[in-house]
Amino acid sequence: MKQSMLLRYGAIGLMLFALFFGAGNLIYPAFLGLYSGQQFWMAVLGFCLTAVTLPLLGVVAIAYTGTEDAESLMRPVSKHFALFFSIALYLSIGPFFAIPRTGATSYSIGIEPIFGSSFLVKVLYALVYFGLSYWLAIKPSKMVERIGKFITPALLAVLAILVVTSFLHPAGDFGPAHNAGEGVGLAFADASLVAGLIQGYGTMDALASLAFSIVVIHAVRNFGVKENREIAKVTILSGVIAVALLAVIYMFVARIGATSQSLFDFDGQTFLLNGQVIDGGHVLSQASLHYLGSLGRAVLAIIVFLACLTTSTGLISACAEYFHKICPRLSYVSWASIFTLIALSLYFIGLSEIIKWSVPVLYLLYPLTIVIIFLSLAHKSFAGDRRVYQVTMAFTALAALYDALSAFSAMTGLFTLPKAVVTFFTQTLPLGEFAMGWLPLAGIGFLLGYVWHLFAKEK
Structure with a gap:
């Protein structure tokens, strides 16, 4: 019986890993590795701090505080701010950016190189991809069985083929570190740890951790666990399993990028392919072609499709759960249908546009999310005094708002x-x-x- 429960909890951990692991979790470490070169270990360390440690802390914060979503976690700041922040967060990691990004990324990297870029191909793929995401999401009680037991092992098996081959037939040695442009791009060679930190933002996993926790908690309850303390224990254990897998994969994928510089042209500033500036998707595509020949494209297509599908499913489910909670007049299935249709529509604007418009939002939401996670974990040290929450978040919001407006202005x-x-x-x-x-x-x-808390306490 105990072994059976451990297997079930392991399945929940695999499900959470699959929910976190989208295309961005492949693209960003590959790009980071390419430019960081010989400094890739330091860059990966920074990447793991924002793309591994923070998602785990987000899961821990939800479990530790006994809350179920971002709104409950933010409520010590203020009720209205908590509602505003949560709606913005769920829409960002849901139908406006992250869900359509998964579809656009999997199409751009896995489908377009094989079947072309005709509108008919794009429409057919959208119907298949978002149809599967919707089907998996509308039965959340079956999510552990469908994702944790089947899709995740398939994803890991296919990804293992690419990783093992990269060791057997490396494209080259670790190249020198290069900067990737102005601003934050200067950090790749000059401050690789900082470059890793910023690239980790792109995965959006710290934001998603506050949303996915409700999916995990419901999955744990479906196994018959009712006590809050036991739910927290299983949720944290699942988070550890998930992020441990993420960290291992990030190291391997970044290593692929760091040893792939010879596959591209370098003009002294940026890496190019056929005269065009490349991204992490190109790195993986060319690496797959080098390691596995024509079969490489098919392998990469399967990896990206599975990675994106699981993330899209989890995001639809988490967003539908939350909006059904704050607006129960519409059923869970209705909310899932609405979000799937919105994401399907935005998918057609293209990957580059989706990524571009998401940058200012990430600069605004990510710092606020990180700070609320740490405040929640340190809650007892200042007796949960609302003044500490409010002053800390206000100062954080100043810089976050500036970075968001600066990015929007430049864009x-x-x-x-x-x-x-x-x-x-x-x-x-x-x-x-x-x-x-x-x-x-x-x-x-x-x-x-x-x-302020100490002075108020003395008085």
């Missing part, structure tokens, strides 16, 4: 920020040049809030 050209503001956030504020100025501001906010 659209609709407005320019005052020069004094730009100078402060990019030159005066430590780490501001790497879009991480929120770190020192969050620290200052926490100290001020904690001092």
Whole structure:
């Protein structure tokens, strides 16, 4: 009986891994490895801090506090802020960005190179991909069985083929580190740890951890576990299994990128393929072609399809669960249908557009998410004083809002920020040049809030 339960909990861990592991979890470490070269270990360390440690802490925070979603976790700041933040988070990791990105990425990397880019192919693939995602998501009680027991092992088996082959027939040695452009791109050679941290944002897993936890908790309850303490224990154990697998795969995929520089042209600033600037998808595509020949494209297509499908399924389920909770007039299935149709529509604008428009949102939401996770874990040290939450989040939001507006301004050209503001956030504020100025501001906010808490306690 005990062994049976352990197997079930292992299946939940595999399910959580599969929910986290989307195409971004392949593309970003491959790109990071390509540019970091000989410094790839330091870059991977930074990547794992934001793409492995933070998702685990997010799961732990949900389990530790006994909450089920981001809104409950944010409520100590304020009720209205918690609702606003949660809606923004679920829409971002759901129908507006992450779900359509999974479809667009799997099409761009796995399908287009084989079947072409005709509109008919794109439509047919969308119907198959989003249809499967929807079918898996509308029966959440079956999600562990369908994903944890079948799809995840298949994903790992196919990915193992690519990794093993990369060791047997490496494309080359570890190349030198190169910067990948201006701003944050300068960190690849000059501060590879910071480059890894920023690239880890792209996976969106720290955001998703607050949403996926409700899926895991419901899966645990379906196994007959009712006590909150036991639910938290199993949820955390599942999170450890999931992120351990993620960390191992990130190291292997980054290594593939770091040894693949010889497969591309280098113009002194960027790596090119047929004269075009490349991304992590090109790295994996060319590496697969090198390691496995024409079979490589098919192997990569299967890997990306399975990785994206599981993530899309989990996101549809998590978003439908949350919006059904705050608006029960619509059933879970109705919300899942709405989000699937929205994602299907946005899929057609293309991968580059989806990624581009998601950047300002990530810069805004990621720092707030990281800080609320740490505040939740440190809750007892300041007796859950709302003032500590509010001051810390306010200071964090200043830098996060600046980075979001700066990215939006550069992207659209609709407005320019005052020069004094730009100078402060990019030159005066430590780490501001790497879009991480929120770190020192969050620290200052926490100290001020904690001092306020101590004075209020004495009075």
